Amino acid sequence: MQIEVGDYLALASIVFGIGAIGFLVRRNVLVQLMSIELMLNSVNLMLIAFNRYMPANHAGQLFAFFVIAVAAAEAAVGLAIVISLYRLRKTVHSDRADSLRH
DSSP: OOOOHHHHHHHHHHHHHHHHHHHHHOOBHHHHHHHHHHHHHHHHHHHHHHHHHSTTOOHHHHHHHHHHHHHHHHHHHHHHHHHHHHHHHSOOBGGGGGGGGO
16 A cells, blocks of 8 residues: 555645644644644645655755744744743733733
8 A cells, every 4th residue: 555645635734724723723822832833744744745756856855944944943932922921921821912012
């Protein structure tokens, strides 16, 4: 049994959907950041699946490395904002994030 590109795309779509729903439904900023990471990982899965479909072209792997770098930067900046929010309001709920305007 061979796994086709469509199987990878279906899995990546499901993971992206779980991440999008998690981001939209949850109020906890840490859970929202993890949901964003799920969405970025699903994009990486799609890029690598397309690269497996066309092995002579390594553009999918190169873009995946850039997505990993963006995810690392997003995690660092996001956690700094979460720490700042927690210091001000003693909570990590996103509906209290308007207090950072001061």
